[in-house]
Amino acid sequence: MTAAEAVLAIMWIGLTAYALFGGADFGAGFWDLLAGGTQRGRSPRRLIENSIGPVWEANHVWLIFVLVVLWTSFPTAFAAIASTLYIPLTLAALGMIARGSAFAFRHSVDQLALQRFFGASFAFSSVTTPLFLGTIAGAVASGRVPPGIAAGDVITSWLNPTSILGGVIAVGVCAYLAAVYLCADAQQHQDPSLVEYFRIRAIGTAVLLGGIALAGIAVLRADAPQLFDGLISRGLPLIVASAAAGISSIVLLMRRRLGLARVAAALAVITVIWGWAVAQYPYLLQPTLTVQAAAAPETTLRAMLISLVVGAALLIPSLVFLFTLFQRSQSETKPAAKR
Amino acid sequence: MAGVLAQAAPPDLFHARMQMALSLGWHIVVACFGVGFPAMVLFAEWRSHRSADQDMNALARTWAKALGVLFAVGAVSGTILSFEMGMLWPGLMERFGQIYGFPFTLEAFAFFIEAIFLGVYLYGWNRLPPRLHMLTGLPIIASGVAGAFFVVAANGWMNTPTGFEIRDGQVVNADPWAAMFNPSTAAQSVHMMIAAVMVTGFCIASVYAVGMLRGRRDRYHRLGLLVPLTVAAVAAPIQIGVGDWIANVVAKHQPAKLAALEALYQSGTAKPLSLGGIYLDDRLVGAVEIPYGLSLLIHHDPNGFVAGLDRVPPELRPPVNVVHLSYNVMVGIGFRVIGTGGLAGLDLVATSRHPAHPMVSACRRAVRPGSGGGAGGRMGGHRGGPATLDRL
Numbered sequence: 001m002t003a004a005e006a007v008l009a010i011m012w013i014g015l016t017a018y019a020l021f022g023g024a025d026f027g028a029g030f031w032d033l034l035a036g037g038t039q040r041g042r043s044p045r046r047l048i049e050n051s052i053g054p055v056w057e058a059n060h061v062w063l064i065f066v067l068v069v070l071w072t073s074f075p076t077a078f079a080a081i082a083s084t085l086y087i088p089l090t091l092a093a094l095g096m097i098a099r100g101s102a103f104a105f106r107h108s109v110d111q112l113a114l115q116r117f118f119g120a121s122f123a124f125s126s127v128t129t130p131l132f133l134g135t136i137a138g139a140v141a142s143g144r145v146p147p148g149i150a151a152g153d154v155i156t157s158w159l160n161p162t163s164i165l166g167g168v169i170a171v172g173v174c175a176y177l178a179a180v181y182l183c184a185d186a187q188q189h190q191d192p193s194l195v196e197y198f199r200i201r202a203i204g205t206a207v208l209l210g211g212i213a214l215a216g217i218a219v220l221r222a223d224a225p226q227l228f229d230g231l232i233s234r235g236l237p238l239i240v241a242s243a244a245a246g247i248s249s250i251v252l253l254m255r256r257r258l259g260l261a262r263v264a265a266a267l268a269v270i271t272v273i274w275g276w277a278v279a280q281y282p283y284l285l286q287p288t289l290t291v292q293a294a295a296a297p298e299t300t301l302r303a304m305l306i307s308l309v310v311g312a313a314l315l316i317p318s319l320v321f322l323f324t325l326f327q328r329s330q331s332e333t334k335p336a337a338k339r
Numbered sequence: 340m341a342g343v344l345a346q347a348a349p350p351d352l353f354h355a356r357m358q359m360a361l362s363l364g365w366h367i368v369v370a371c372f373g374v375g376f377p378a379m380v381l382f383a384e385w386r387s388h389r390s391a392d393q394d395m396n397a398l399a400r401t402w403a404k405a406l407g408v409l410f411a412v413g414a415v416s417g418t419i420l421s422f423e424m425g426m427l428w429p430g431l432m433e434r435f436g437q438i439y440g441f442p443f444t445l446e447a448f449a450f451f452i453e454a455i456f457l458g459v460y461l462y463g464w465n466r467l468p469p470r471l472h473m474l475t476g477l478p479i480i481a482s483g484v485a486g487a488f489f490v491v492a493a494n495g496w497m498n499t500p501t502g503f504e505i506r507d508g509q510v511v512n513a514d515p516w517a518a519m520f521n522p523s524t525a526a527q528s529v530h531m532m533i534a535a536v537m538v539t540g541f542c543i544a545s546v547y548a549v550g551m552l553r554g555r556r557d558r559y560h561r562l563g564l565l566v567p568l569t570v571a572a573v574a575a576p577i578q579i580g581v582g583d584w585i586a587n588v589v590a591k592h593q594p595a596k597l598a599a600l601e602a603l604y605q606s607g608t609a610k611p612l613s614l615g616g617i618y619l620d621d622r623l624v625g626a627v628e629i630p631y632g633l634s635l636l637i638h639h640d641p642n643g644f645v646a647g648l649d650r651v652p653p654e655l656r657p658p659v660n661v662v663h664l665s666y667n668v669m670v671g672i673g674f675r676v677i678g679t680g681g682l683a684g685l686d687l688v689a690t691s692r693h694p695a696h697p698m699v700s701a702c703r704r705a706v707r708p709g710s711g712g713g714a715g716g717r718m719g720g721h722r723g724g725p726a727t728l729d730r731l
Contacts, residue, residue: 058451058454058455058458060414060415060418061414061447061450061451061454063418064417064418064421064447064450065447065448065451067421067422067424067425068421068440068443068444068446068447069444069447071424071425071432071436071440071443072436072437072440072441072443072444072515073437073440075432075434075435075436075437075440076433078425078429078432078433078436079425079429079430079432079433079436080429080433081425082422082424082425082426082429082432083425083426083429086426089422089425089426090422090426092422093418093419093422096415096418096419097415097416097419099415100411100412100414101412101415103411104407104408104411104412105408108408149429149430149433150429296436296437296513297437297511297513299512299513299514299515300437300438300440300441300513300515303441303515303516304441304444304515307441307444307445307448308444311444311445311447311448311451314448314452315448315451315452315455318451318452318455318456318478319455321455321459322455322458322459325459325463325466325467326462
C-alpha cells in the first residue's frame with residue numbers, strides 16, 4: 001500500500017464515520033419532519049433531541065475532516081470536485097447553515113411560533129442536505145467530474161440518473177440508520193410505544209431502501225458503466241455482504257433484537273461505501289485520474305500520515321469516552337428535557 | 340463606493356472576495372469565543388465549587404450554554420468556509436493545497452477534540468463528579484488555543500509563503516512543516532489568541548453591563564461584568580506590544596502590505612504616521628499626520644526608511660482605502676477598549692483607598708460570596724484591596 005492509498009483509506013474511514021454518525025443525525029431530522037403536529041410529535045421529537053444533543057457537533061466535524069484531508073493530499077481532485085459541483089455544494093452548505101442555526105437556537109427562543117419555525121427549518125434541511133451531498137457522490141461515482149477547474153458540466157454533472165439515485169439513497173440511508181438507532185435508544189429509555197414507533201419505520205425504510213438499491217442496479221448499468229463493472233467484479237463481495245447485512249437487520253428488527261439490528265444496519269452502510277471505493281479503485285476521478293496521479297508529493301503525504309496517526313490516538317479514545325458516557329447515562333436516566 | 344474601496348478587480352474575483360470576506364468576517368468573531376471563552380467558563384465553575392458560590396454556579400451554567408450555541412454556529416460557519424476554499428479558490432487549492440493544507444488537517448483534529456469535550460462538558464454537568472467534570476473542560480481550552488494556532492498558521496502562510504519552490508511553473512520540494520512555521524505564524528497566532536480573549540471578555544462583560552444599566556445590579560450581574568472585564572482588561576494592553584511585533588513582521592516580509600496599511604505612496608526616511616484620510620491617485624487626502632510616527636514605529640528610529648507603494652508595480656498594489664481604513668479602525672478600537680479596561684482598573688485602585696466608596700463595597704460584595712468566610716479572603720485579595728485584577 002502506498003502512502004497515498006493509506007491517506008485515502010483513512011479519509012474514507014472519515015467519510016464512513018460521517019455517513020454513520022452524521023447520517024444518523026440527518027435521519028433524526030428526517031423523522032422529526034415526519035413526526036406530525038406539535039402534540040402528536042412531541043414524544044418522538046423529545047427522544048430525537050435527547051439522542052443527538054451531546055454528539056451533534058462531533059458528528060459533523062467528520063465532514064470537515066474529509067475535506068481537509070482531500071484538499072491537502074489530493075488537491076487536484078478537490079479543486080475539480082469543488083469547482084464543477086459548486087451548485088450542489090452551495091445548496092448543501094445552505095442546508096447546513098439552516099440546520100445548525102436552527103438546532104442551536106430553537107431552545108433559545110421562547111415563542112412557540114419561532115420554535116416551530118426553527119424546528120421546521122431543522123427538519124427540512126436535514127433532508128435537503130444529504131440529498132445534495134448524495135448527488136455529489138453520484139457525480140463522482142459516475143465519472144462526471146473531470147480533473148481541472150470547473151472542467152465538468154455545472155448542471156448535468158449532478159443532475160443525472162446516478163446523482164438522483166445517490167441523493168435518494170443518501171436520504172434513505174440517513175433515515176434508516178436513524179430509525180434503527182432511535183429504536184434501540186427508545187428501548188434503553190424503556191419506552192415500548194416509541195420502540196414500536198421507530199421499529200415499524202426502520203423496517204419500512206429498510207424494505208424501501210432495498211427496493212431502491214435493486215432498481216439502482218439498472219440505473220448504474222445504464223448510466224455509470226465503469227462503476228458498474230467494478231461493482232460486479234472486485235466490489236461484488238462487499239455488495240453481497242451489504243445486502244446480507246441489510247436483510248439481517250430487517251430480520252433482527254422483526255425479532256426485536258434491537259442492539260444487533262443496529263450493528264447489522266451499520267454494517268450494511270459500511271459495506272456499500274467501501275464497495276463503491278473498491279469498485280472505483282484505482283481511479284479517484286473516473287475515467288482517467290488515478291489515486292497516484294492525484295496525490296500530493298511524498299513529503300506532504302508523510303506529514304499527513306504522522307498527523308493522522310497522532311490525531312487518531314487522541315481522537316478515538318475521546319470519541320469512545322463521549323459515546324460510552326452518554327450511552328451509559330441514557331440507560332440510567334429518563335430522557336428529561338435538556339438545555 | 341465599491342470601486343473606491345477595492346479598486347478595479349475582475350467582477351468574479353470581486354464577488355469571490357466579498358463572499359469570502361462575509362463568511363470569514365462572521366466566522367472569526369464567533370470562533371473567538373471557542374478560543375477565549377472556555378477558560379472563563381471553567382474559572383466560574385471552579386469558583387462555584389471552591390466557595391459553594393451560587394451566583395458563580397449560575398454564571399458558569401449560563402456561559403456554558405452560550406458557549407455551546409456559539410460553538411455550534413462556529414462549527415457550521417467553519418464547514419461553510421472549507422466548502423468555499425474549493426468553490427471560490429480552486430486554483431489556489433489545486434496548486435498549494437499540498438503545501439498549506441497541512442495545518443488545516445491538524446486544525447480539524449483540534450476542532451474535533453474541542454467538539455467532543457464540549458459535548459462531554461455540556462451534557463455531563465449533572466452526570467460527572469465536579470472534579471472530573473472540570474477536567475473534561477481542560478481539553479476544550481487546549482484544543483481551542485491549538486486550533487487557533489493551526490488556522491492562523493495557514494493564514495500566515497498566505498502572507499509569507501514558505502516550504503516550496505517553483506521550478507518551470509511547477510510547485511516542487513513541498514515541505515508542509517516549513518509552511519506551517521512560516522515567518523508570520525508566531526506573531527499572527529499570538530495576536531489572534533489575545534484578540535480572542537479580548538473579544539470574549541469585552542462581549543460577555545457588555546451583556547452584563549447592559550443588564551446593570553437596566554437596573555439589575557445584583558451580585559450575579561456584577562460578577563458577570565467583573566470576571567470577563569478583568570480578563571479582557573489584562574489582555575488588551577499586551578496587544579500593543581504584540582501589535583508592534585506583527586507590524587514589524589509585515590514591514591520586513593510584506594512591505595507592499597505595510598505601505599497599503601499606512602496608505603504610504605512615497606518611499607523615504609522620517610515618515611509620518613497617517614491616520615484616516617482617503618487615498619486618491621497615489622495621494623492620501625485629509626489624514627491626520629504624526630511626524631516621524633511611522634519611522635519610529637517600524638524602526639524605533641525617527642529617520643528610519645519605509646518603503647511605499649511607489650516601489651510596487653502598479654498591477655501588484657493592494658486596494659489601499661479598505662486596507663488602510665479598516666486597519667485604522669482596528670487600532671482605534673484596540674486603544675478604545677484598552678481605555679475601558681484602564682478606567683475599570685483605575686476605578687478599582689482609586690476606590691480601594693477609600694473603603695467607604697460605594698464602588699468598593701460593590702466590588703467587595705461582588706468578589707466575596709456568602710458571609711465573607713475563607714473564600715472571601717482568597718478571592719478578595721490581600722490587605723482588603725479588590726485583587727480580582729491581579730488574581731486572574
